[in-house]
Amino acid sequence: MPDSLDAIRGRIDRRADESGDFYVACAETDERPAPLTGRRFPTEAAASEAADLARAYREALRESDPELPERRLSVYELTDDPPTLVSTRKRAAGRRDNGLPRTSRSVTLSGDCESEWLRMDNAPLVHVRRDGEPLPDDAVERQLDSKL
Known part of the structure; x- marks a missing residue:
């Protein structure tokens, strides 16, 4: 049994x-x-x-x-070294609708494991983990919606 x-x-x-x-x-x-x-x-x-x-x-x-x-x-x-986040912002050509200068933002996330890297250009940055666990898809979706 x-x-x-x-x-x-x-x-x-x-x-x-x-x-x-x-x-x-x-x-x-x-x-x-x-x-x-x-x-x-x-x-x-x-x-x-x-x-x-x-x-x-x-x-x-x-x-x-x-x-x-x-x-x-x-x-x-588990790794001892938390991932490293590097964010850079550069001025781009033109102005936004609100009159502020346009910028380009790049974010790179890296760690000591092969699977711990991500690079995004001009994309919203959202949290996908909390307390070591992935957030549910609907929580990530709400964050993305709030960035629009």
Whole structure:
């Protein structure tokens, strides 16, 4: 007989460590779906075991909710260096409708991991994470709408 959802969650909790250097997240979205939300793990092996347990948990949950999204779970190591944000603004030709000079703004976000870089020119800058977790799409959409 397969483990209950509570039993699987307990097994994940026993592997977790608040000060751990590893976490498990969706490879496409970096979201940490239940039962992994907020969990960190002391070793890569413990995180890998937790990922396997989370797959079993979500498979069991999918029996009662077939619409539960599929997630490709991967193990990641936390980094000590936060990403660096560099913003530059240059004067451009012409004036805006309100009479102020036109400017061009570039923002570059970089970190020590390959996946931590982004460069935007003349685009609105919005927050996409809070407390280490990605913001829901609707929250990002509201921020973008407010920039218009």
